[in-house]
Amino acid sequence: MLRQDSNDDTEDVSLFDADEEVSTRSKKSKIRHPVASFFHLFFRVSAIVVYLLCELISSSFIACMVSIILLLSCDFWAVKNVTGRLMVGLRWWNQVDDDGKSHWVFEARKASAQGKKVSSEAESRIFWLGLVTCPVIWVIFAFSALFSFKVKWLAVVTMGVVLQGANLYGYIKCKVGRRTNLTSMATSYLGRQFLRQTVVKDDQAES
Template identity: 90%
Template sequence: NHKEGQSCDCAVLHSRHPVASFFHLFFRVSAIVVYLLCELLTSSFIACMVTIILLLSCDFWAVKNVTGRLMVGLRWWNQVDDDGRSQWIFEARKVSAQGSKASSEAESRIFWLGLITCPMIWVIFAFSALFSFKVKWLAVVIMGVVLQGANLYGYIRCKVGSRKNLTSMATSYLGKQFLRQTVAKDDQTAS
């Protein structure tokens, strides 16, 4: 029995957006499954390619426009100025006045796990297609890497901030590590 106030690791009980959580994984996992089983199911490369690209496109749209906003409160898009310059825009939902989050920890884990794992799988497929000389599949796999990689890049930038913030965070982290090592060495030599 799950009583109010008790914690439970069950993602379903903590999911505020179960449909979004389902579709966040459905399109990306379906594209991977179709890629793996396609040659067993049909001999038509074109049918497989179109199915996979449609699933990847649906995934890209759903993650970029719906699941990211609902599950983790992040949103990104690219806008072209009047001057023709491309500008990336990143948004993060503000925490409410009560300090409560609109998304659950389980949804956040599902979102980031799917967002990071699936592009890595497509990269493995790319190397596999390249080294096994399956050139016709390389275009499909590259499409998977590009579409899912773009979402991953966009959401990492949303989460971490602009490139300037990312660079300053990395510099700050490395500086702290260097300081810790220096202090630890000084402590060891003083002992």
């Protein structure tokens, strides 16, 4: 009887742990800021859709250009000031000190003392997917406009590349660290790989 009670206790604990794992998994996949997630994609996707369908929507180039630039500007402001801070806990901005010098600041919110993550995995995926994919699309549009000699659209696509590329660069700097240079990271990585291969070759030669 005592052995049976002990087994029952063990089963209760395992069931409790399973419930805790399920709840933790659901919290990670839950979107905690649905409005921010929506507008993170809405403005940039809308700008791309308007660019692709502008000739069907309106015959006025000025109206299409103003609409696209307005959407790109709203996207730049929303991503830089709102969605990055809420969805992934990152932010960047420019400030001027007392001497009149301009400084770029890149910050990443630290995790809490309980080890709680700043953002959920679902929000992080949405944020970085939209942040990386859309600038690549605008670069493709830029090459397409250049090679097809659509000179009037070059200003529009250049604006898309600059505004969305600026946010991408800023948040990569926040993610990597403001004191870490991407070039030095790549160099150190290649150096470690070369050193590792050299050690492996030496071990094989000795054996």
